[in-house]
Amino acid sequence: MRPAEERFTRHLVEGESVQQLASGTLLEDAVRGTAAVGATDRRILCVSKTGEFVDVSYDYICSIESQRRTRTEYRSSDENDRLLPLLGGLLGVGVLAVIVAANVPLDAFGASFTVGLAAATVVVASAVEYVRVQSSISRAYAPVFVGAGVLTLLALVGVALFAPSVYVPLYLLVTLGGGGLVAYAARHREHLSGPGLERHPETHLSINTIDGETIRIAIDAETDFDRELSACVHRYEDSIVDRAVAGTVIE
Structure with a gap:
């Protein structure tokens, strides 16, 4: 009993x-x-x-x-779960971006355009890296995808450096921080168990x-x-x- x-x-x-x-x-x-x-x-x-x-x-x-x-309840994750550090890093990058944007003479359009350009750079860079390391993608098409991705990255970086509405320090912060978070998530993807809500x-x-x-x-x-x-x-x-x-x- x-x-x-x-x-x-x-x-x-x-x-x-x-x-x-x-x-x-x-x-x-x-x-x-x-x-x-x-x-x-x-x-x-x-x-x-x-x-x-x-x-x-x-x-x-x-x-x-x-x-x-x-x-609805929160299920505590195991000790190897990497979701909380990832969310903490995302929150940290967001807070730093807000602090940087608030301390420079940057209008709403300039801040939004800078963050959007940085996000696009992270997405393209992540896609290029994914195609480069994936063996399931045809070898005949992989160089084409990688080449097109590199050209797109160069174009995005050129816009960031020379467009007058882009604040370069903010662009670099979001790009490097976002790229680091994506790399962290890819490296620990087997230990990302989701939000734990049941x-x-x-x-x-x-x-x-x-x-x-x-x-x-x-x-x-x-x-x-x-x-x-x-x-x-x-x-x-x-x-x-x-x-x-x-x-x-x-x-």
Whole structure:
């Protein structure tokens, strides 16, 4: 038996049977966090990892609301992941570019044109290097691509050096910084695992009681806990009615 199930069963009373058990998250202020959530034959019981619990007897439940939602969480990457250093380098280059552009008499068009020209230079240089090292590209076409790329690079550098609207220090900063980031990404491409964001579909249950309280629980959407809980409540209500009818004295 798993630890969560052991903690849950310790809170059962004599004769109480478990109809459905699932892992969920308590969204209450008093007891919050991952918990074992179970529907027994007489109540809903939620037991947290620390042993705290919330329970509601079925005869105190007046309504149950169920909604499907999606939770997005960040998955921590392994120690070899190079994405964060790459993003940090990109942010650093961007901050330096803004500082340089803000401290020179450069209008918006000149700054945008300089950054765009530098970005184009990085893209062309990266494409030339990719074609040069790839063995899958036909040897007959590779020299043509490389030659055309080199000519394009010379043209871009010539524009950067002689166009009056280009600020050369900013151009060099973005070109060298961007080129270094591209080279870093290419060298560590096997260790770039993506942003680490995962989406999990969940079922949010709002259990409203007769005294005006609401218990909120998030359950994995793959389970049918909400339907089973509703069925348990109805079975409990039917048993109450049956016992009341059976106990009626007929004169």
